[in-house]
Amino acid sequence: MKKLFILLLVIATHQVKAEVELVPLNMELGYWETTSEMDIEAMLASIPESQRETIRAMMSSRMKIPVVKQCITQDSLNNMEKQMKESFKSAGNDCDLKVNKSTSEEFSGVLTCAGGATTMTISTKSINSKRIESQVIADMGAMGKNNITTIGEWKAATCPEGIK
Structure with missing residues (x-):
């Protein structure tokens, strides 16, 4: 799931079926940090009003999305499809991606x-x-829709020790 929030663009499948060729985004190489924010109110819209405050309090205290730290190399930038496949394969997801x-x-x-x-x-x-x-809109069926905003920012040309 880490890769999902990194490039978001790094969305993956076991077998990517892209009708549109994946083109690397205009990104500096080096150390990137990505922050994500979920729209809790949109998630709560499908929950009965009498339960919203309790669930809002639980979610606020437990749903802290960490800052994702990643090193973007020329190889990883040029090979988004491979990263995408590995990202979801490691998470055990069976998904199809349609690139628009x-x-x-x-x-x-x-x-x-x-x-x-x-x-x-x-x-x-x-x-x-x-x-x-x-911007990611995740429709999870009966659980409703989640809106996620992700911002990736370049921090340095060299990556700190241990950041992949």
Whole structure:
């Protein structure tokens, strides 16, 4: 799941079925940090009003999404498809990805997992070579929709020890 929030654009499947060729985004090489924020209110919309406050309190205290730290190399940037496959394979997901658009400035696609039970619509933009912004709408069927905003920021040309 770590890779999902890294490039978001790094959305993966066991067998990527891309009709559009994946193009590396305009990104500086080196050390990146990615933060993500979930729209808790949108998630709560499908829950009865009488239970929302209790669930909101539980989610606020437990749903801290960590900052993801990653080293982007020329090889990893050029081989997004491989990273995407490995990302979801390690998480044990069986998903299909439909790439709608892939340019150096923008990526969009729809990830469908578990026979259609979960779908994620992903829109990623390279604001500039040091900032990537993504919007993910995850539709989890009966559990409702989750809106996730992800911001990746370049920090340095060299990566700290131990960051992959």
